[in-house]
Amino acid sequence: MSDFAQTVKQQVDIVKVIEGYIRLRKAGAANYTGLCPFHKEKSPSFSVHAVRQFYHCFGCGVSGDVFSFVGKIENVTFPEAVRIVAQKSGIPLPKREFSSPEQAAEARQRIKLLELHEAAAGWFEEQLHGPEGAMAREYLAGRGLDARGVREFRIGYAPDSFKALRDRLSGMADEAMLRASGLFSAKEQGDGTPGPIYDRFRKRIMFPIRNESGRVIAFTARTLETGDKAGAKYINSPETPLYTKGQVLFNLDKAKAAIRQAEFALLVEGQMDCISVFLRGIQNVIATSGTAFTEQQVAILKRHTSNVVVNFDPDAAGANAAEKSIALLTEEGFNLKLVTLDGGLDPDRYIRERGVEAYMNAIRGARRQADYLIERARQMFPGASAEQKVKAMNYLLPHIRRMPEKLARDQFAADAAQKLGIDSTVLREELRQAALKRRDRVEVRPTALTEVERVLLRALAITDPEFEESRRAAAEAISRQHPWFEGLTSFPALQALASRGAMDPMDAVKDETQRALLAEALLGETDPPSAETVLGSIVSLQQRQMEGQVRLLRVQIAEAEHRGDFGELALLTRRKLELDRALRSLSVA
Numbered sequence: 231m232s233d234f235a236q237t238v239k240q241q242v243d244i245v246k247v248i249e250g251y252i253r254l255r256k257a258g259a260a261n262y263t264g265l266c267p268f269h270k271e272k273s274p275s276f277s278v279h280a281v282r283q284f285y286h287c288f289g290c291g292v293s294g295d296v297f298s299f300v301g302k303i304e305n306v307t308f309p310e311a312v313r314i315v316a317q318k319s320g321i322p323l324p325k326r327e328f329s330s331p332e333q334a335a336e337a338r339q340r341i342k343l344l345e346l347h348e349a350a351a352g353w354f355e356e357q358l359h360g361p362e363g364a365m366a367r368e369y370l371a372g373r374g375l376d377a378r379g380v381r382e383f384r385i386g387y388a389p390d391s392f393k394a395l396r397d398r399l400s401g402m403a404d405e406a407m408l409r410a411s412g413l414f415s416a417k418e419q420g421d422g423t424p425g426p427i428y429d430r431f432r433k434r435i436m437f438p439i440r441n442e443s444g445r446v447i448a449f450t451a452r453t454l455e456t457g458d459k460a461g462a463k464y465i466n467s468p469e470t471p472l473y474t475k476g477q478v479l480f481n482l483d484k485a486k487a488a489i490r491q492a493e494f495a496l497l498v499e500g501q502m503d504c505i506s507v508f509l510r511g512i513q514n515v516i517a518t519s520g521t522a523f524t525e526q527q528v529a530i531l532k533r534h535t536s537n538v539v540v541n542f543d544p545d546a547a548g549a550n551a552a553e554k555s556i557a558l559l560t561e562e563g564f565n566l567k568l569v570t571l572d573g574g575l576d577p578d579r580y581i582r583e584r585g586v587e588a589y590m591n592a593i594r595g596a597r598r599q600a601d602y603l604i605e606r607a608r609q610m611f612p613g614a615s616a617e618q619k620v621k622a623m624n625y626l627l628p629h630i631r632r633m634p635e636k637l638a639r640d641q642f643a644a645d646a647a648q649k650l651g652i653d654s655t656v657l658r659e660e661l662r663q664a665a666l667k668r669r670d671r672v673e674v675r676p677t678a679l680t681e682v683e684r685v686l687l688r689a690l691a692i693t694d695p696e697f698e699e700s701r702r703a704a705a706e707a708i709s710r711q712h713p714w715f716e717g718l719t720s721f722p723a724l725q726a727l728a729s730r731g732a733m734d735p736m737d738a739v740k741d742e743t744q745r746a747l748l749a750e751a752l753l754g755e756t757d758p759p760s761a762e763t764v765l766g767s768i769v770s771l772q773q774r775q776m777e778g779q780v781r782l783l784r785v786q787i788a789e790a791e792h793r794g795d796f797g798e799l800a801l802l803t804r805r806k807l808e809l810d811r812a813l814r815s816l817s818v819a
């Protein structure tokens with residue numbers, strides 16, 4: 231964390247900042263509770279710790295500090311969250327410093343390119359409403375876009391000219407900057423150098439592509455030309471310092487609030503689909519812009535939701551794109567459902583022809599990905615021959631293996647066997663195996679902590695020098711006597727805390743699940759545990775483990791007796807006596 235972030239964190243009160251977003255109620259000496267803004271709930275399970283300055287939700291398990299809260303709720307990156315918190319609290323921002331002149335030049339260039347795109351977008355909008363835009367207006371009206379929609383998405387028109395935009399923008403930036411904007415083209419000359427620039431987009435309808443903050447960073451352009459001269463139906467801006475293909479989710483800036491509210495994102499293929507669905511009131515819609523999902527897009531989306539309903543075009547390209555997206559989204563642990571619209575319609579046409587209600591119903595009726603994939607396997611490999619069944623299964627196996635949850639894999643495998651009519655034991659076994667193993671280990675969900683863990687976590691999180699003895703007792707026990715603690719759910723957190731030094735406890739535990747366990751232990755705490763309590767808990771932990779071993783030995787002794795294996799019996803009995811003695815001495819201490 232930067233010095234500035236550290237300063238901000240020390241000066242703000244997390245309770246005040248969070249109260250700016252949700253209602254909090256005092257619920258204890260240092261606790262506040264309220265309804266969690268990150269999952270739907272009717273009774274509050276969201277808590278804020280005023281002394282330790284962190285939040286935790288017992289419902290969905292999120293927890294963190296003030297920056298993590300603002301980052302999550304505003305969907306911004308860490309530096310952005312620091313800036314927002316500082317501004318809210320009236321802490322002056324440091325002057326932006328760049329580590330190198332190159333960085334400074336880059337930042338200046340980005341600002342200039344944003345200005346150029348803003349100017350171009352405004353100018354395209356003007357052209358749409360001017361005399362040259364008549365044909366474009368007619369086309370848009372034909373696609374069911376009214377004036378409000380055109381304004382909302384800042385749709386414009388690039389007239390049929392090689393220099394109109396260039397003339398318009400040339401006063402704003404030098405030629406090198408204009409070239410870098412991607413708004414212009416240039417032919418290579420005989421000597422290999424680029425020739426003079428001219429307008430890239432001509433006689434096209436212009437759809438601005440916005441970044442997450444709503445700034446125009448590129449365009450998609452649809453031709454109005456027909457016949458040989460038409461060229462590609464759609465062209466996009468080339469990659470520029472502002473715009474990298476596959477790193478932008480179309481419409482995310484407008485959709486993100488609705489995505490959070492609906493708790494899922496509706497993913498469509500085309501920008502027109504997206505605009506059309508959005509304007510009819512379904513606002514949690516985003517588009518990939520006609521390609522399969524990329525890893526960067528998945529990462530961006532993950533910050534907003536982990537539930538996705540995919541509604542790609544019903545054609546083969548759409549089905550392929552859907553499949554690639556499914557693979558990627560499943561790997562990342564998204565919950566997926568898929569919509570196939572009847573009549574072979576794309577979302578735009580469906581919603582215009584059948585209405586919003588019908589489309590909403592189609593979304594509600596979205597199929598689980600397993601059902602969708604099994605259906606697709608049956609379509610691709612129809613027939614009941616063994617060969618077709620094997621092919622269908624080979625198609626499904628990787629999809630099954632990719633699912634993070636064992637339960638879901640089992641269900642998927644069972645459904646596949648049933649619906650594909652697989653009765654061969656060999657094939658069934660293969661399905662079972664696919665369900666059994668996944669490459670990654672399955673994540674441990676936060677569970678209730680045992681009392682011992684609660685005491686240890688609290689002791690290790692002590693920052694008050696008055697209770698240093700408790701902290702040291704816990705830290706020493708954990709660093710010295712690993713095996714006793716290794717079976718505990720919170721062992722990674724205990725380990726991280728035992729060696730945290732002067733670091734803030736919440737910062738020391740990096741793993742999110744583990745941090746949630748720590749938060750759970752710290753919420754509702756009264757006074758830190760005394761050194762006596764800490765040592766007492768360690769003893770009782772040790773006791774429980776020994777008692778477990780004694781129970782096991784009892785069973786083994788009974789078995790040895792039954793077998794008449796007296797050598798083994800003597801060995802086991804001696805071990806049990808030793809354990810009994812150790813246990814007695816523990817309870818005396």
Ligand SMILES: [Zn+2]
Nearest residue numbers: 266269287290
């Ligand atoms: Zn929650």
